[in-house]
Amino acid sequence: MSAETFYVTTPIFYVNDAPHIGHGYTTVMGDILTRWHRQRGESVWYLTGTDEHGQKVLRKAELNGVSPQEWVDKLVDDEWRPMLETLDIANDDYIRTTDQRHIDGSKAFWQALYERDAVYKGSFEGHYSVGSEEFVGEDDVVDGEGDDEGFKVSKLDGSRVEYMSEENYFFRLGDYQQKLLDFYEANPTFIQPESARNEVISFVSRGLRDLSISRSTFDWGIGVPWDDEHVMYVWIEALLNYVTAAGYGVDDERFAQLWPANIHIVGKDIARFHAVIWPAMLMAAGQPVPHQVFAHGWLLVGGQKMSKSKANGIRPDEIVDTFGSDAYRYYFARALTFGSDGSISWEDISARYHAELANGFGNLASRVAAMIGKYFDGTLPAAAELTDAELTVTDTVAEAVRAADEAIEAVAPQDALASIWRIVDELNGYITDQAPWKVAKDAATDEAAAARLATILNTTAEGLRVLAVVLNPVMPKASAVLWESLGAEPALGALADQRIDAVAAWGQLAAGSIITKPSSLFPRIETTETA
Template sequence: MSDSTFYVTTPIYYVNDAPHIGHGYTTVMGDIITRWHRQRGEKVWYTTGTDEHGEKVLRKAQANGVTPQEWVDKLVEEEWKPLLKTIDAANDQFTRTTDPRHLEGAQAFWTALNERGAVYRGEFSGYYSVGAEEFVGDDDVIDGEGDDEGHKISKLDGSRVELISEENYFFRLSDYQQKLLDFYEANPLFIQPESARNEVISFVSRGLRDLSISRSTFDWGIPVPWDPKHIFYVWIEALLSYATSVGYGDDRERFDEVWPASIHLVGKDIARFHAVIWPAMLMAAGEEVPHRVFAHGWLLVGGQKMSKSKANGIRPDEIVDTFGSDAYRYYFARALTFGSDGSISWEDIHARYHAELANGFGNLASRVAAMIGKYFDGVLPAAGGRTEAEAKVIDTVAAAVRDADAAIEAVAPQDALAAIWRIVDELNGYITEQAPWKVAKDESGRDRLATILQTAAEGLRALAVLLNPVMPKASAALWEALGAEAALGALADQRIDAVAGWDQLPAGTTITKPASLFPRIETVAE
């Protein structure tokens, strides 16, 4: 095992409003990936947080009659931090771009680049999207239609743009066009999936222009230290939070221990910032570039991307309040292909909850525990002779562990869950075929009955470990029901590479029937 830290980040979410399930989606996927790596026994660091500067936040605060700091403080404490508890995220750090540590680190970074000659002063005249907090080139601006008629909009994301003219400082981004293209060629996994990689390469190949790194027409941001009349352009300092949060600027030893990031998880609409501007900044500073930027797709509700204007922005707590956090985490990891757009609906969540969680997994755990209670007084029996049926279960578990681990490595949580669910299906089929309730009718079949139920219990042990990164509450309840805490130690200490080893639960372990892991839900609000 490497001594390096497996460092994962979500975007530093823009905090102009309350979070929706898109934010919850990214955070849960990062949480599942980092929990899995923890289950491997690796050193892990998982950072999420909020991006709190910029013109959009300023305007939102003004519209609500409060200062920008008051606005972001309220949202962070009342909406963004509670989201993490709602979805059961186990992040190691929550970083805010209004933290003094970030301010000092961002100023130190750009001071160093300024001293290296990577920054110069100039005039900017062109289009700016307040909605995306993005400078937009003339070639990417078109006339709006429909609700946007009479406005100019960005081809990049459909947001409205405004024509601005102001004195700014610029980063020599154009110097890094060929360096970036060479880097992409030498590191084909840097930007994923392939669709995002192709888009980024096409964008850079069209030519890069120097980037404005400051604004001088408003003051909600981090001051440029050598010219306090300017503040840093929000993206230019927000990207640095990935580095300042782990020590850049104030703890070089810690920074060197954690950096570079193993994976930046981002929405596909902000892939260019992370795969173009961010690595160019790091190259200019002489710092290592992150290993991977993974751009996931949009969540579609009713076939449309979520947005407040379409009134289809579902809040995570609406789903969790109905189905629970485990089901929320399971659904978004299982039903959607990470990296592609995906449609969600209440009906699909409800259907999968009952078919896969309540009837598939939950009922399996309940049946096995109940039969051990009924036929062996709640004590796990020793297995007798095994047949091809048991060998198939054991082989299924081993293959599922290998495939799931490889899928997590490929940032494909949906494939990992598909592999793990082969164990659920195999065990359900095994119990149906072996019919222990029939075997129990003949005393001469007691050894066979013991083998069947011990095999099923071992399969559940494997599932508890493998599903712990995805459904920690249900996995903990199952681990307790299996008596595994006393027999094998804490669930968090079980290792992925040891899961497939058989006969780990010792005979004589007390098995109890767990409360329903996924109780039926009769009605679902839409």
């Protein structure tokens, strides 16, 4: 790690149940982003983890007849860590709020708030949503309807609320209204996309009240360092994971290397916590604010936001078991606009898998290797003089790589993949137009035809080399197979060592490299399921 480390985080996910594809979506997008920056040659640190305290976890553990620690340990070991393996996540760190480093760092942060007079003792009386672990203002509480008839619910997310009264510590959030508005104005890209930024500014402009940040009616949480009758309010404690994982209060050198974070990737439903409460807390503690909070949209299944209560939650492995992890990663990065709500369906996953991956990319790799095997005994031929057709390919490749890199910089993976797929389409069109199988008919007796055939196949192999590199952050398994089939490593080195800024330079594959036909990157799949 260095002072220039690119530090990206997911939210830490609440472990009251097993993960669904919404959690996988956030995590995969962060993984693609950080893998791309690694492929740039940058120092990267990618953090994910689990949020394990709070009243909801306590109640779920009691319902299952185990201690809260036993409950969270089992879920983390059986469900949450395995999700990372299922989706090929290359995270650098995993933080649990039950980790001692998090406990120690959280207490140090709270002590800093206390010493800077940012907290005070008071009493809270009002509504609380155990489901979202959130205090809900009177203006945001309405009478429930349907299944919630007879209950009060939160307008913010529809969860049921309970009326409570208890002694709490409060954070002086009201002192930061104007400071936050000034900060947003001075840092227009701090909260993205623009829709999330507008919502946050509107929320803060309505006025901020001091925030209850401790609980005193249960003990499953981290104790307030100066008052053992209180535990930290779970949301306030959870936000601290971004600094405790970076070494706050425990490892000053590590903290200086990692903080502030470059990007917090969050769902839009928790953008307010990250773009309002979190920067105010950091300001109060005298710490730098992250460079950006990026709020992605909801995944919609059948037109509805996915949730357990609607029985439309889908586990990541349900999709991966059918289509594979590469296709999962590709689909969610390509089919949805990061930052907006997006509808998914099993039919759309299958259609894109076959049209874009099996027929588009996979068939391209297979055809090129097969023709080099047939016409040149599996040895990459040297290219002769490039014609306008080849120069069109090289220009397309260079522009596509440049555009993809800009899209990643703008946290727009869907645009990056759209640019990369211009290379796939260009190479497929180039093969159709150049018809190497026709040129091959004269190659045995015509030196010019033989040179032309060599140039065509060398060009397509070079294009595949570029695709292996730029698709490695998205589809690491298929890219590794392709890299091996191109015989690229002996001359060029490991795939992970190839750099985005140099990948479009033409002619890197060594003539004489042994080309092998890969196993089908994306074999056709018969599916009957729907989502």
